[in-house]
Amino acid sequence: MRLTVEGVAFSYGSSPILDGVTFSADSGEILGIIGPNGSGKTTLLKCINRILSPVQGEILLDSESLRGMRPRDRARLLGYVPQNAVSEFSAPTVYEVVMMGRAPREAGWRSGAEDERIAWEAMADMGVDSLASRPFNRISSGQSQRVLIARAMAQEASVLLLDEPTSNLDVRYQIEVMDIVRRLSREKGVGVCAVLHDMDTAMRYCDKLIMLEGGRIAAAGDTADVLTPENILETYGVGVAIDNSYGRPHVIIL
Ligand code: ADP
Secondary structure: OEEEEEEEEEEEOOEEEEEEEEEEEEOOOEEEEEOOOOOOHHHHHHHHOOOOOOOEEEEEEOOEEOOOOOHHHHHHHEEEEOOOOHHHOOOOEHHHHHHHOOOOOOOOOOOOHHHHHHHHHHHHHOOOHHHOOOEHHHOOHHHHHHHHHHHHHHHOOOEEEEEOOOOOOOHHHHHHHHHHHHHHHHHHOOEEEEEOOOHHHHHHHOOEEEEEEOOEEEEEEEHHHHOOHHHHHHHHOOOEEEEOOOOOOEEEEO
16 A cells, blocks of 8 residues: 655645645555654644645545545554544543554444454553553553554554654663564555654664655655765754664764
């Protein structure tokens, strides 16, 4: 499945936030969205997920526009992990939040044994199965981030939209979560679009990147071609070098 974003523009009131954003991401590929604070990364994910309606442009899954799709059908195809979602979920327990990932199946849906198996497997993969009966609003931000990724995994969507999936996680979970995201992409063919603020994480896990600056794409392409000292200086105003001495490239801030 291919996600195509074509000429997307968005404004909050009269302030233009995104302009002419065009890219595509394929199944089995991790596309990273990077750029300075306020460059429009979260807004872009929300436009793709139709939480916000672009004022211009088209978003397609294969050849089908998301615009006319019923929310239930869209939810089956697109999984979204927002940045701070604690207040968006009223379900009392971790298990129920993850089970909500199974809910956009059909009208009158009730969970069955297969749904339960999938929910438990997703919780185990994210290391939150021991929290299953805990109230969702009384776990740490790192734990709730992993619960929401488990929910998106339980959804078995074709494309995952992740907004800074590792921002609240300690270093061990950062690696575990990104390893699982990579496994979903490689083994299950899930397409991944992830907003990442850490350039090393982007370097290590992303196949392709788009770099946003002021709502426009400043650079796009293979990760190594986008995360260059020239592009980072231009977009972030920070001098860096790329160090290859540990067997894989790292971004060193000068
Ligand atoms: P990023 O994710 O790259 O940090 P955002 O997409 O969150 O950027 O924000 C892009 C711009 O839109 C910022 O200038 C931000 O202040 C503005 N913005 C975000 N949310 C709103 C909102 N609800 N109303 C008005 N402006 C907003």
